[in-house]
Amino acid sequence: EGRSIVFASGKGGTGKTTTVANLGVALAQFGKEVILLDADLTMANLSLVLGMEDIPVTLHDVLAREADLKDAIYEGPAGVKVIPGGLSLEKVKKAKPERLRELMREISQLADFILIDAPAGLEMTSVTALLIGKELIVVTNPEISAITDSLKTKLIAEKLGTLPLGVILNRVTNEKTELTQDEIEAILEVPVLAMIPEDPEVKRASAYGVPLVIKNPTSPAAIAIKQLAAKLAGIK
Ligand code: ADP
Ligand code: MG
Numbered sequence: 001e002g003r004s005i006v007f008a009s010g011k012g013g014t015g016k017t018t019t020v021a022n023l024g025v026a027l028a029q030f031g032k033e034v035i036l037l038d039a040d041l042t043m044a045n046l047s048l049v050l051g052m053e054d055i056p057v058t059l060h061d062v063l064a065r066e067a068d069l070k071d072a073i074y075e076g077p078a079g080v081k082v083i084p085g086g087l088s089l090e091k092v093k094k095a096k097p098e099r100l101r102e103l104m105r106e107i108s109q110l111a112d113f114i115l116i117d118a119p120a121g122l123e124m125t126s127v128t129a130l131l132i133g134k135e136l137i138v139v140t141n142p143e144i145s146a147i148t149d150s151l152k153t154k155l156i157a158e159k160l161g162t163l164p165l166g167v168i169l170n171r172v173t174n175e176k177t178e179l180t181q182d183e184i185e186a187i188l189e190v191p192v193l194a195m196i197p198e199d200p201e202v203k204r205a206s207a208y209g210v211p212l213v214i215k216n217p218t219s220p221a222a223i224a225i226k227q228l229a230a231k232l233a234g235i236k
Contacts, residue, residue: 007116007137015171016117018212022211022213023225023228029078035083035107036083037107038085040118046082104132116129122153131162137168170196171198194225196225201215
C-alpha cells in the first residue's frame with residue numbers, strides 16, 4: 001500500500017494545487033510511482049495546472065458510478081498518474097463524495113505515493129478529503145490569518161485519525177510582517193517541511209500548462225519543491 005498524503009489548508013489559494021502537481025512530478029522524476037488525486041470536487045483544476053487536455057472520464061464520473069476507476073487514471077508529465085476532477089457543474093451535482101473513501105482503498109494499492117489535492121475550508125468535501133488520506137501536509141502562507149485557519153484544519157484532521165506530517169510555507173517573501181518558522185511551528189505544533197518562495201515563474205508555468213519543475217527546474221520555487229520531494233522519497 002502506498003502513502004496517501006492530503007494537502008489541505010484552511011484558507012483558499014495558499015498553493016495546494018501547485019504544490020501537489022509539482023511535488024508529484026518531482027517524485028516521479030525520482031523514480032516513484034505517483035498518483036495525484038483531485039479531491040477538490042467543486043473547484044477541480046489540477047489537470048489544468050498539469051496542462052492535461054482531452055479528459056473524457058473524470059473522478060466525478062467514477063463517484064457517480066458511471067465509469068470505472070481505471071478509465072479515470074491518466075498519464076501526466078514525467079509519468080505521474082493523475083485522477084482529474086470534472087470541470088462542469090453538472091458533474092459536480094452527480095458525484096457522491098462519500099464514495100471517495102472506498103475508492104481510496106483501491107487507489108492506494110496502485111502507487112508508492114497518492115497525493116490528494118484537497119479543497120480549502122472545512123465544508124463537507126474538505127472534511128472528506130482529510131478523511132481519505134493517512135497523512136496530512138498543511139499548505140499555508142506565512143500570515144497569521146492563514147496560520148490560524150491552518151490550525152483548525154490540522155486539529156480536525158487529527159480528530160479524524162489523519163496524521164499531520166508538517167506544514168509547507170508557500171509564497172514566502174521574508175518580509176517583516178511574515179511569521180517566522182519558529183513561530184509557525186509553535187502555533188501549529190508540527191515541523192515546517194519546506195519553505196517555497198514567492199516566485200513569478202509559478203504563474204508563468206501554470207499559464208503554459210507545464211509544471212514548474214519541468215518548465216523551469218532551477219527557479220527558486222522549483223528547487224524548494226524538489227528538495228521536499230527528495231526528503232519524502234527518502235533520498236536527501
Ligand atoms: P490552492 O490550490 O491552494 O487554491 P493554487 O495552487 O491554485 O492554490 O495557487 C493559487 C495561486 O497562487 C495561483 O495563481 C498560483 O499560480 C499562485 N502561486 C502558488 N504558489 C506560488 C508561489 N510560490 N509563487 C507565486 N505564485 C504562487
Ligand atoms: Mg486548488
